[in-house]
Every structure is written in C-alpha cells, then in structure tokens.
Amino acid sequence: MAALVTPAASLVSELMVQGRQSAAVLEALLQDASPTEHAGIRELAAEILRCCDRALAALHHGGVADGGDSGRKRKSGAAAHKRRDKRARASGGEAAAAAKRVEKKRTAEDGFIWRKYGQKEILNNKHPRLYFRCTYKDDGGCPATRQVQLSEDDPSLFVITYFGHHTCCADVAAAAAAEEVNDLGETRPFVINFGSSSSDDYCGGQSETSSRLSSRNGCLLEGGNVGEELRPMVAKVEAASPDLQPTAEPCSSGDASCASLPWDWDIFNETSFDDVSDFFPF
DNA sequence: GCGATTTGACCGGA
DNA sequence: TCCGGTCAAATCGC
Numbered sequence: 218m219a220a221l222v223t224p225a226a227s228l229v230s231e232l233m234v235q236g237r238q239s240a241a242v243l244e245a246l247l248q249d250a251s252p253t254e255h256a257g258i259r260e261l262a263a264e265i266l267r268c269c270d271r272a273l274a275a276l277h278h279g280g281v282a283d284g285g286d287s288g289r290k291r292k293s294g295a296a297a298h299k300r301r302d303k304r305a306r307a308s309g310g311e312a313a314a315a316a317k318r319v320e321k322k323r324t325a326e327d328g329f330i331w332r333k334y335g336q337k338e339i340l341n342n343k344h345p346r347l348y349f350r351c352t353y354k355d356d357g358g359c360p361a362t363r364q365v366q367l368s369e370d371d372p373s374l375f376v377i378t379y380f381g382h383h384t385c386c387a388d389v390a391a392a393a394a395a396e397e398v399n400d401l402g403e404t405r406p407f408v409i410n411f412g413s414s415s416s417d418d419y420c421g422g423q424s425e426t427s428s429r430l431s432s433r434n435g436c437l438l439e440g441g442n443v444g445e446e447l448r449p450m451v452a453k454v455e456a457a458s459p460d461l462q463p464t465a466e467p468c469s470s471g472d473a474s475c476a477s478l479p480w481d482w483d484i485f486n487e488t489s490f491d492d493v494s495d496f497f498p499f
Numbered sequence: 500g501c502g503a504t505t506t507g508a509c510c511g512g513a
Numbered sequence: 514t515c516c517g518g519t520c521a522a523a524t525c526g527c
Contacts, residue, residue: 335519
C-alpha cells in the first residue's frame with residue numbers, strides 16, 4: 218500500500234495532527250475540570266480524536282477506495298445484473314462483507330452527503346430502515362451506500378450500516394472508509410493515540426440532507442488551522458448542550474449538539490440536517 | 500427549473 | 514410466499 222506523499226497529503230496530515238492535538242488537549246482539560254460532567258463533550262472530543270486517527274491512518278495508507286460496484290446501471294438493460302449485485306450485497310456476499318461496516322452513533326451524520334432513495338418498514342422492528350446512497354453516485358460513480366435505522370434498544374442511537382467505499386471525495390474520507398477496522402480494534406497503522414479510541418467510527422460530520430450544499434466536501438479539512446477552528450466550535454457545544462443528549466429533541470441548524478461531529482469545519486454552521494426527527498418522522 | 504425526497508411497486512433471495 | 518433492497522414517478526422545496 219503506497220503512502221500518499223503529495224504536498225496536499227502532507228499538509229492535510231499536518232493539519233490533522235494539529236487538530237488531533239487540540240482535541241486531545243480539550244479532552245484533558247475537560248477531564249481535569251470536571252471528570253463527571255461534560256460527558257457528552259468529552260465524548261465529542263474523543264470522537265474527534267478517533268476521526269483524526271482514522272484520517273491520518275488513511276492518509277498514510279494512501280488508500281483510495283476501490284471502484285466497487287460503481288458500474289451499476291439503470292433499470293433499462295442490465296436490470297438482472299444490477300439486481301444480482303444488490304442481492305449479493307444484501308445477503309452478505311464476499312465483496313459486500315469486506316465493504317460492510319456497522320456503526321452505532323448518536324447522529325446519522327458521517328461527513329458525507331447522502332441521498333435517500335428508500336425507506337422500508339422492517340419486520341419485527343419498530344423503526345423503518347432508511348436507505349441512502351452517496352450523492353455523488355451519479356456524479357462520480359461513488360458506490361457507497363448506507364442503511365440507517367434507530368436502535369431498538371436505544372432509539373436515540375442510529376444503527377448505520379455502510380456498504381461500499383466512497384470514491385467521490387477526499388482520499389482521506391475514501392481511505393478512511395476503506396480501511397476496515399476490525400471488531401477488536403487492532404492493527405491500525407499510523408495511529409497517534411492521544412486518548413481514547415474506539416474502532417467504530419470514522420471521519421464524519423456533515424448533514425444528511427444538506428442537499429442544497431453546492432460544494433463537495435467529504436470530510437477533508439480544508440485550509441486553515443484546525444486547532445483554531447476547534448475552539449469556538451467546542452465552546453458552542455458546551456453552551457448549547459451540556460450533556461449532548463441526542464434523542465429527538467428539536468434543534469436548530471446551528472446547534473452543535475445536534476450537528477454532532479462537524480468534521481468539516483467550513484460548512485459546520487451551514488448544517489441543516491441535524492435532528493433525528495428529520496429522519497424519523499415518528 | 501432543478502435537484503432532493505417520498506412512496507408504492509418491483510425484483511430476487513431465502 | 515415473504516421480506517428486504519432498490520427503482521422511479523410524483524411531489525416538494527429552494
């Protein structure tokens with residue numbers, strides 16, 4: 218696996234390290250200040266750390282997601298092939314298994330822009346399952362899809378199942394997604410671990426239905442000092458939601474507690490989707 | 500007008 | 514035959 222050594226990759230790597238350090242400091246400060254309070258914010262900081270870990274790992278892996286089944290065509294001629302593709306994935310085919318990843322998160326945001334293409338009531342499940350594919354599927358042939366469902370046990374948690382890898386946006390995002398983390402959380406190359414790190418998250422954070430966002434963003438950090446950006450963002454979190462309770466509470470677009478993990482700092486404040494109820498109207 | 504979402508229909512695997 | 518996943522026409526919102 219060749220590492221990315223382009224100047225841009227180097228810059229991104231550097232920025233990610235900075236951001237990660239800032240997040241680590243924040244986490245430490247919160248821990249020192251009040252070990253029992255601000256749990257939600259600490260969790261947020263920890264997630265930022267994990268995101269940076271994965272982005273860095275991805276960068277140094279130099280991995281770019283494979284094309285996957287991007288060649289899916291419209292219903293016209295290749296319907297049978299297409300269906301077979303889907304079936305293979307649905308029933309846990311070999312390639313599908315390799316690209317499948319299940320996460321439980323407090324929000325459905327993950328840094329990519331998704332387009333909802335279906336919703337289905339699932340047997341013996343209170344909550345419908347929502348189907349999303351990458352907005353850039355048509356644009357760039359990005360094969361990534363995901364399914365989002367509220368957890369049966371804890372309706373405030375999203376159970377998100379990812380299929381395929383993003384080929385549409387930043388290498389960081391694509392590679393992060395491509396880098397399958399095993400359940401044991403082991404063997405993660407180039408992980409500078411400043412704090413907690415779990416295996417189940419990857420770079421994320423932009424809105425779900427940010428359909429009106431015109432720019433492709435992925436979760437690549439753009440220019441500027443990540444660490445500097447982090448401070449005001451976190452302050453906002455604290456002010457808005459001390460405990461970062463997810464649930465289906467209404468929240469405004471600027472509410473970082475609902476906006477979850479705004480890895481894309483530049484567009485964080487534009488986030489329009491950040492409410493569970495936006496997804497699950499029940 | 501364009502692009503995203505909704506939702507009923509369709510398809511294939513189990 | 515049932516059920517889950519996707520399609521695509523209709524609808525909505527900017």
